[in-house]
Amino acid sequence: MMNSKAQLAVDVIAKVAEGRLTIANTTKLLNKSRRTIERYLQKYRKIGVQFIVHGNTGKAPANRTPDQLKQTVQQLIREKYYDLNLLHLADTLETNEHIVVKRETLRGWAHDIHHVKRAKRRRSRVHKRRERMEAAGLMLQMDGSPHRWFGNKKSCLIAAIDDATSELFAEFFPSETTEISPAGVRYIWLREKMNTAALRLAKLELLPKSA
Known part of the structure; x- marks a missing residue:
């Protein structure tokens, strides 16, 4: 029934x-x-x-x-x-x-009872690594870190890394605004390069000249 x-x-x-x-x-x-x-x-x-x-x-x-x-x-x-x-x-x-x-x-x-079989997941797609730039200065990857680095006044540390050489360049700015343009960071990179070249030239001039 x-x-x-x-x-x-x-x-x-x-x-x-x-x-x-x-x-x-x-x-x-x-x-x-x-x-x-x-x-x-x-x-x-x-x-x-x-x-x-x-x-x-x-x-x-x-x-x-x-x-x-x-x-x-x-x-x-x-x-x-x-x-x-x-x-x-x-x-x-x-x-x-x-x-x-x-x-x-x-x-x-x-x-x-130790039954922990999980649902099958799709295999994640393998992403091909991007090749680095061939020459220095072609690509600068930059990031800003705003903070009260010096007392109560807020400033921003802008860092840039050269994609080709992994060289790191950094400088403090008053704040993270539009005035901190990629061109400004590019200027830092060029200035550092010029300073490095000048230093190398000075060292060469100090080397004893062969007779």
Whole structure:
């Protein structure tokens, strides 16, 4: 003999089969997933009203305690659904076993028996590294760091790194505004280059000349 819940399911599925109810509305009436409703409908067309009885045969009672439910689910994971990830497992338990468990609860139960199979993720695309610039000064990568570097007055440390040589150039400015343009940083780079060249020239002039 069917209980009121089973009788409701039979009546509703019969109306779906007759075209009087949509599957979308049925999922709300029975509080079941679309996949479960489609399975009910398929069985109803094969064996009639017995689909609801046949579907529940051998299943644990709905009023089982949390511990009993946990043991049932864990046994199903070990013996039947060991190759499923958690997302697929939750859907399969509802569809095949009429067991609905909150995802976090199911995760905890699965982890208790060391079932930690995860959903497959797409392999991330490998990004090809950009080649460095061929010559110094072609690309300067810059960044600003506003801070109270000297007392209460706020200033900004602008740093630039040469893409080709990895040489670092930096200077303090009053603030990080539009006046600190790439041209200004370029000027710093050129000035440093000129200073370096002048220093090298001075060193060469100090070297003893050969006879």
